[in-house]
Amino acid sequence: MIVNHEEFRTYVQSRGAALLRVANQLTGNPSDAEDLLQTALARTYLAWDRIRDRSSLDGYVRRAMVNINISWWRRRKLEEYPSEEIPDIPVQQDARHRYDELEQALDRLPARQRTAIVLRYYEDMTEPEIARTLGISVGTVKSSVSRGMAKLRGDLVVPDARKRVN
Known part of the structure; x- marks a missing residue:
């Protein structure tokens, strides 16, 4: 070599x-x-x-x-275990907190959706480039990005909107 x-x-x-x-x-x-x-x-x-x-x-x-x-x-083995109590999470309004929320929301996405979104929006790759990189079809890239973004939008709700009850 x-x-x-x-x-x-x-x-x-x-x-x-x-x-x-x-x-x-x-x-x-x-x-x-x-x-x-x-x-x-x-x-x-x-x-x-x-x-x-x-x-x-x-x-x-x-x-x-x-x-x-x-x-x-x-x-990887299971590193998180179910709990009887869910801890209260304080609401913070700073930019770093929003960035952390985005990171956590990305972590909750399935692997293919997260990878497609990262390559599309963080690396600014085109859909055909992502398809070649991941070895999947362009249609699969489009649906993965679309579904992932829909989940992110649902996950990243403005804190005040969570309190509203209609």
Whole structure:
């Protein structure tokens, strides 16, 4: 295996931050995102000499992250347990709280919907690009994004609207 170390290093330096954002959206946890990206880049490094089209590197790494993340989900044991009492959650109006709500709402989506939304709106990929990256049809991408956005809209209701009873 002959790998151009400098070319790989340059790629990681130039695209690392953007790829880390995708990894963070896929995992919802910064430390898991770093592990996911590192694992995907290690696999990319091992396949570096087989990747002929350097313009498709981002897609290769994103696809690797999706596949690795799915493998991790399958291995993960139940980490949350049912409880008799639901804790009260204070309502906060600051921007960080809204961002956290969005992150939590994304975490509640099924994997395909979350991945499609992250690639569409965070990575600004087109539907055909997402379809190629995930190995699914454009129609499946459209329905996944549409259903996911509908769930997000229902999940992210303005706090005052939750109190109204008609």
